[in-house]
Amino acid sequence: MKLRVKDAAELLKVSEKTIYRWIAQEKLPVHQVSRQYRFNRAELLEWATTKCIPISPKMMEEPGDVYIPSLEEALRSGGVHYRVGGSDKVSVLRSIVNILALPEEVDRQFLFQVLLARESLGSTAVGDGIAIPHVRNPITLHVTRPLMALCFLEIPIDFQAMDGKPVHTLFTIVSPTVKAHLNLLSKLSLGLRSPDFAGVIARTGSREDIFRQAGLLDARLAERLTVKKERTS
Known part of the structure; x- marks a missing residue:
């Protein structure tokens, strides 16, 4: 569009x-x-x-019947992974691709190459030690359901971030549709500006603490959209 x-x-x-x-x-x-x-x-x-x-919030209000998971559901599907290995951007992305919960028919080497190609256009580091490696054209991956993997690195690495800080935390989005991709990216963007969600990520919280904060964020977003719809109805 x-x-x-x-x-x-x-x-x-x-x-x-x-x-x-x-x-x-x-x-x-x-x-x-x-x-x-x-x-x-x-x-x-x-x-x-x-x-x-x-x-x-209009970023998340596209029409259509494409399945859109909540942030919590996407994180549960992708998993929270600790002490992920790698000494540089290439090896870290390779480690992430290897641990992603993907169907057998998905070509992991292709996904790895696409992630590297995306990074060549500009770093996906967003500052404060966080990066969001993802593909520009998610529909080519042919996965059945969207997921978001959260990886905490064993060793912080240089990710060419604008603020110059090494990256220690990565969110990787994999989606079969552009709409779900954009929706999850929107939710994550909002989450990283939420003190509660951003806080549990910053302190490398437990899986259940992270899922709980994601669920609370989902509830707040749902409430916000409900109120907006009521005001316009």
Whole structure:
């Protein structure tokens, strides 16, 4: 989907003037179509997540009947993994791909290559020791249900983060559809700005503590969407 400047401004909760300024500064992923600026929804959300920029809940309100898991469900499916090995970005991504709970028919080598290709476009580190390696085109993976794996590294590594801090925690999203991919990325983006969820991640909490905070975040998001629907009905 190609978004216009006013659409991007609404989703990022900034003015159109700010969008134009970011374009001029070459900060924002943008395309020109018939001399008009257009944005790709996935690229925009990835950029906002890596820059820790607040996003509109509309990022999670796309129409359709695609299955969307809660953040807790996605984390339970992907698992929480501790002391994951690797001495650099390549070896860490290899370790993560190897431990992902994927169907046998999924080509892990292909997934590894796609993750590396995504990193070549720009680091998925979002700061404060966290990275969110994921693929730009999730529909090519042919998994049956979306998942999100949380990996705590045994040794922090250089991930070319903007803040220069080594990465010790990685969230990896794998999804069969773009909609579910965007939805989980949105929820995670909100979660990393939530003191409770971000806190349990920062202190390397237990699996059940992490799942519990994810569930509480899901409940707050559901309540927020319910209130918004009631106000507009």
